[in-house]
Every structure is written in C-alpha cells, then in structure tokens.
Amino acid sequence: MDVNLPADFPAAEAAEIKAKEKAYSHELQRSGKWPEIWRVVGEYANYSIFDVDSNDELHEILQNLPLFPFMAISVVPLAKHPSDVK
Secondary structure: OEEOOOOOOOHHHHHHHHHHHHHHHHHHHHHOOOOEEEEOOOOOEEEEEOOOOOHHHHHHHHHOOOOHHHEEOOOOOOOOOOOOOO
C-alpha cells in the first residue's frame, strides 16, 4: 500500500483521517484479519498480510480504510506452501 496525500491537503484533516486509519487498523489486527503490517523504510507505504475468507472480504476491508482514496494498492494472493514446517 502506497499512500499519497496531496501536498495541499489540510493538516487538521490529514491528522483526523490518519487517526481513523490507525483505529481501524488496530481493530483489524486485534480481530486477526490483519496479522502483519510492515513499514517500507523511507516511504509512506507498507506491506501487509491479511487473513481473510474471500477476495470479497479483502476488498471490503481495503475499501473501508479511511486513506483508501489516497492509496495505490497491489494485492498478491498467497497460499500455504506444502514444504512449510509450521
């Protein structure tokens, strides 16, 4: 996920939307739907792992991100590898 807030976006509005994003992210992490989130160093971006039941559920989660309108998101579906010992 790459976030690109416009340079002229009002600071107070940006702070409010970021607070909402953080709260929603924490809710999803606590529920187990968003078990991993990793910052991309030097960028306003992250790599995340979601544990969802369907593509539709993931789409809904992503669309409900408060920063969604300002994001470029790339999704790579993953499956458990048969050689994984976990």
